[in-house]
Amino acid sequence: MTAELVALVIAAFIQFLHIGVSGYFMNRTPEGQAWNMSPRDTPRDPGIKGGRAQRAGDNHQTALLLFAVAILTLAVSGQFNGWTAFLAWLYVIARLLYIPAYVQGWSPLRSIIWMLGSAATALLLLAALF
Template structure:
């Protein structure tokens, strides 16, 4: 059950990512005009590093969230939920929360370390469900 609660919280983090990205991409008139258009033309190039980073961080979280959701489903469906999988789920969530500022502020190499923690936590959950 803990893993499902963490999955819901991780989905809410995706809402946070979408909000931050939307804000950063729509700060300029050009960005707002494109957002309100039928989007027949490509999106304007990011005006600063934060816009591009926010968009890439959001895309990364979507990918990570999909794998994490599969891991939560696998752990739940196989009855493999344990203290270890709950800890891994919380580690994933903490890593994803730290990933936002790490990416936006360009924390190198810490952004990659934080990403690896979340990825490893997801992998651990999948392995527990498998074995």
């Protein structure tokens, strides 16, 4: 398997990590596990870090879709090279760093990390076109 496809699989596992981090913070609130195991018919306050974890996960889900389009287009068209491998791993590293950056409120570092991951994805999409 190519480095880019491995990066895509790891990026998918990062989504599971986001779900776990969100669940961890949800379970630490007063409603905690009872609400988390309920049908969730009523909204609740996830707390500051829980809300951040949930928003970071939502953000990753969107970013993962764009990254997957780039990687799969490059795979189908046979355009992988050293540059695309570098960009794929830059995306993965940025998305891993994004979790603590968002949850801990590292500003403006969180935005810089987001920009790195997004730039890597945009460059991968451009590589697929040219």
